[in-house]
Amino acid sequence: MERARRAKARGKAPSTQAGEFVREEIEHVREGKHGARSAKQAIAIGLSKARRAGVDLPPPAPGKTSSKTRRSAQRDYEKGHTPRAAAARKSPSPRRSRATKAALKREGTAAASHGALARQAHSAATRRTRADRSQAAKKAVRTKGPAARSAAAKKGARTRAARSGRKPAHR
Numbered sequence: 209m210e211r212a213r214r215a216k217a218r219g220k221a222p223s224t225q226a227g228e229f230v231r232e233e234i235e236h237v238r239e240g241k242h243g244a245r246s247a248k249q250a251i252a253i254g255l256s257k258a259r260r261a262g263v264d265l266p267p268p269a270p271g272k273t274s275s276k277t278r279r280s281a282q283r284d285y286e287k288g289h290t291p292r293a294a295a296a297r298k299s300p301s302p303r304r305s306r307a308t309k310a311a312l313k314r315e316g317t318a319a320a321s322h323g324a325l326a327r328q329a330h331s332a333a334t335r336r337t338r339a340d341r342s343q344a345a346k347k348a349v350r351t352k353g354p355a356a357r358s359a360a361a362k363k364g365a366r367t368r369a370a371r372s373g374r375k376p377a378h379r
Contacts, residue, residue, distance in 0.1 A: 209261055222265040229261065230254030234320045243315025247328035250319050252277075259284035 211228040233254035237244050244250040259265055259281060267281035318324060352360065369375060 212258065212261070212263060216263075222263055225263045226255055226258035226265045229258035229263070233257065234325070237317050237320035240317055242309065242312035243317050244312070244319040245315055247319050247324045251328070256280070256284045260288045262288040 212225040215225045215228065230251050231254070233250050236242060237250050244253070255265065259267075265285070267278050267285055270278065272278075273281075348360065349357065
């Protein structure tokens with residue numbers, strides 16, 4: 209919560225703030241606190257926690273995901289954005305909490321492996337359009353600053369060189 213608050217204070221996007229919750233969830237799976245069936249599930253749990261904690265992450269737009277997922281995200285969002293007094297009245301059902309925890313305990317921890325997360329990131333990236341990528345690049349130009357931009361360009365050049373099998377121009 210503290211890292212997400214710092215990200216918000218720095219003016220980071222809600223998805224960046226939610227990223228802290230996702231990172232924490234991945235750590236939980238890795239240390240065996242509970243499991244997940246897939247990297248996508250671990251990410252979804254993190255996003256749900258972020259919405260419930262009050263991060264301004266709106267539910268996905270219609271057509272992006274199933275209506276069930278959207279309703280669940282909407283519920284989480286509303287829970288995180290109702291005044292504290294109303295939210296504090298309803299404590300979570302102990303039986304339901306135990307059941308959820310027990311179910312997650314039975315899942316494996318491979319979903320948080322580097323390979324699984326890399327596959328998830330890759331599949332998510334292939335769904336992005338050219339316009340999306342262009343927009344992200346333009347935002348990076350606006351927000352990164354010269355030093356970070358230069359570092360990112362060098363990293364990109366190194367990656368391209370490594371993939372094409374030739375040596376990079378600069379080290």
